[in-house]
Amino acid sequence: MALDNDSDVLVVGGGISGLSMAHLCADAGLSVRLLEAGDAPGGCLHSAQTPGGFWFEMGAHTCYNSYGGFLNLIEAVGLQGRLLPRAKVPFRLLVQDEVRTIASQLSFWELARNAPRILGLSKEGRTVREYYGSLVGAGNYERVFGPLLSAVPSQNADEFPASMLFKKRPRRKDVLRSFAVDGGLQAVALGLAADARIDVVTEAAATTIARQGAGFLATCADGRRFSARRIAVAVPPDQAAPLLAEVAPPVAAALQSLKTTGVRSYGVAVPKSATPLTPMAGLIPLKGPFFSAVTRDTVPDASLRGFAFHWPAQTREEDALAVMCRVLGVQRADFAHLARRDVILPSPVRSHAAAVAAIDAGLVGTNLAVTGNYFDGLAIEDCVQRSRSEAARWSTALTGPA
């Protein structure tokens, strides 16, 4: 199989981590090629589209004016005019198949008793259960806040380091406090991928990375090969580890130690008239079997409603759709559109920071970069910030000889 032309940088993975890295490298004047295993860029930024033009989010759905790095990218691709305010609709709980308010399930006595702790409690060194359990009381946590917080990463978040969820960052006062993007967040990924300075190759799943002279050679599942002076790996850690096994064994070993979880999402669009559910931002069951259902009611449409239900990876379609019909109060015949999506998310535990430090130590002085949603946090902005710090690490070498 022919060797493709050399590029300065090869980015492996076309989610927001890889796309932001590619954009930063192109800004630095480098030639950039990006390999994406799927048929379109975006990764967890995936917006289902009906033939009639209705869209709903199958992955990430909400952005904030504290996402400064992501907002820069939105502006770079000219999409700032497509930011939409989110309608103020509430999150609800599903309690034994009944829709309830969050407040109805809380013990206010326990909340009041624990409230003073908010003053001195630090997230540092504490798990989500330890930190939030202290703030709201163990009973409130087990009954309500545990499921609410587990809805964020679509998996049990009890043992996550508390510092990895909900970061305080400077807010941009000129931007909506929280926003959606008209057409869906994937439009930002598609905009970044359309940059003429970046050669995006889809359906290109990298399987190995080897050294070639002072640079690297990546081989794809279909035999295509791409060489580059620098490589940035932007895929989930369980997939990054084998890719880096030959060229950076200590980094690969640290990546291999990170836990991950598969998330399977089923999304449906149904006519507004088909479901009796009142408008809501999302529905979170207190006792499974799914983690959350995120709606498009935050950007209401005249005729359709959209719901993405997020499930454990092994969930069977028949089981998922049966539950979804029951919860939504609809029949399969009401589905105007059905979408499915599988992604992998990190499942950080207390030892996470040590593994990240080992990855970073192994990257010092190399022309390898690793970016993703498993360094400082899972949010879109965390991905962009990780890419920025990796690009900054390279920057001296980027401006000098490779």
Ligand SMILES: Cc1cc2nc3c(=O)[nH]c(=O)nc-3n(C[C@H](O)[C@H](O)[C@H](O)COP(=O)(O)OP(=O)(O)OC[C@H]3O[C@@H](n4cnc5c(N)ncnc54)[C@H](O)[C@@H]3O)c2cc1C
């Ligand atoms: C259901 C859900 C809801 C979320 N909601 C929000 C939200 O509202 N706000 C928020 O800020 N964040 C949210 N997040 C988190 C955020 O969307 C993700 O953490 C982030 O988008 C991950 O980006 P990434 O590029 O690191 O990884 P991914 O998006 O997983 O991208 C990795 C890419 O690499 C590709 N790939 C994998 N292996 C290879 C290979 N060998 N060769 C080439 N390509 C490969 C994959 O196909 C994929 O496209 C949500 C996530 C999920 C799943």
